[in-house]
Amino acid sequence: MINNIKRINDKWHLDLFLLFIFFVTLPIAKVTAIQNYSFLIFAIVLFSTTNKEFFSKIKKLKYFLFIFFGLLLISLISAFFSIDLKETLSEIRGEILKPFFVLICLFIFIVKHNEKKIYYLIYIVIFCLVIHAMINLFMWYEGALWPFRAGGLLDNGGGERFGIWATYSISISIALLFTKYKNIGIILFIVFLLSIIGNNTRATFIGMILIFISNFLFFYSNRLIKFISLFTVLCFLVGFTFSSKNFDTRYNIYNMIIKTKFLGDYSPSEYNILIKEHSLGHSTASRLAMWKTVILYRIQEPFIPLGYGRFLYNNQINDIWKDKPENIPYKLYGQAHNDFISILLSLGIFGLTFFMIFLYYLLKISHYIFKYNKEFKFVGVFIFLGTIGYIASMMFGSFFGDSEQLYFYTLYGIALALYIKTKEEINAEN
Structure with missing residues (x-):
């Protein structure tokens, strides 16, 4: 059973797929069950494919x-x-x-995991923030722009909770300015800044x-x-x-x-x-x-x-x-x-x-x-x-x-x- 899980995970990156579902559904209202089940299955895959030596790292915390x-x-x-x-x-x-x-x-x-897989996770984090920023801008447009308080798929019309995601988004765009992807960081900064204005x-x-x-x-x-x-x-x-x-x-x-x-x-x-x-x-x-x-x-x-x-x-x-x-x-x-x-x-x-x-x-x-x-x-x-x-x-x-x-x-x-x-x-x- 465990060997089968390892083989499937190595081939299809099941753990990353489950994390993607988890991250992309977090800023969405009324999908807690999807978040819980996706993370639970991820945890099962993680524990089934991890050697005991990595759990001992917890002692260093x-x-x-x-x-x-x-x-x-x-x-x-x-x-x-x-x-x-x-x-x-x-x-x-x-x-x-x-x-x-x-x-x-x-x-x-x-x-x-090695750097390559960690980067895959970071890409997922960035992609999810971009997707929800675009959705938020659409919600703002649908709400006739200012002074409507866009809240994406989380709390549209109120926006207080989605505002947290908006600040995380602007943070990742600034962080990209410290990499070789500065141009992408600048583009995302503009998109995320508009999302913050729309959040209001x-x-x-x-x-x-x-x-x-x-x-x-x-x-x-x-x-x-x-x-x-x-x-x-x-x-x-x-x-x-x-x-x-x-x-x-x-x-x-x-x-x-x-x-x-x-x-x-x-x-x-x-x-x-x-x-x-x-x-x-x-x-x-x-x-x-x-x-x-x-x-x-x-x-x-x-x-x-x-x-x-x-x-x-x-x-x-x-x-x-x-x-x-x-x-x-x-x-x-x-x-x-x-x-x-x-x-x-x-x-x-x-x-x-x-x-x-x-x-x-x-x-x-x-x-x-x-x-x-x-x-x-x-x-x-x-x-x-x-x-x-x-x-x-x-x-x-x-x-x-x-x-x-x-x-x-x-x-x-x-x-x-x-x-x-x-x-x-x-x-x-x-």
Whole structure:
């Protein structure tokens, strides 16, 4: 049986085909079953065709494993304090354990294969991002262009989730500028930039700006280019901020900044006054109210977790402030619309600390790949900048879950494998 699987896989590249199905369906709504089955079969093929020596490579991930299992341990402890134990355990299974399995599979896949097969996987990643960018542009055209918020096949008309894929797309186009395929990178950059404009979500625009800043800050050694680029971006931001006085509430950055002085004047239940009297948009005011109520609670009780789970926010807030209803936001949603705030509420300061280290470690090893892996340095750039874009989205929505999170973990697995390979090559040379 195993020999047959190996023979079929060697001849038809079954593993790559299954990964293609997995990657191409991730930015599509309501096809979770296809994603799950394709990856499950891929995992079976992978485990059936992999020697034990490659599984031992997992031991080299000791720093990552310490961070991950620290976060997992805090999440499991939080279950004892959860207002809904079933939901907490369900989200731990679906948003921590399942993605970890995906990460390990991608790690083993990259570790066991040569450069040629790794390139095949990278081609698949790029191709899938291009396909969905083109679909998104078509959706934007069908929606009569601006100000329609195109969301591809994922959340068309809203666009917040697809915006994450858009920032990953712009990241890979920038990464290609560090290869011999610069012309392709420029073409894709234009296509992906149009896709971001068509997406028309604030978090995506912020993510794009942070990607540009990070690109010049971390990947260019020429100080003159770095200074001119950063200065240009800064001038653009200042100019846009002052010119936004004439925009509607959605993009009126100037008004948002000058009205921050009123945030301490009202309790979260009164933040609707910011809409009526200070011209803040509803989405801005409601987010600020939801974030403030969490900060008020964690100032009083920074350590004890409340139970892991993005979808417990509403119930948790109503429970902790049942004796102080003025601290309950005037508008409550099922999620906190900020993954950092959500984790701070559910896991406390220790959980948030581990989560931030978890993100930082990916940025660290991605930059290491850029510096020391000549063949795949562009992959390091892609993952680093894509993570920056993802972090920007997480600051304004609850997106550390679903298909976006799975994509993040696949790239984490790839980065870990390239990191280990790079270190082994350097040690071998020395």
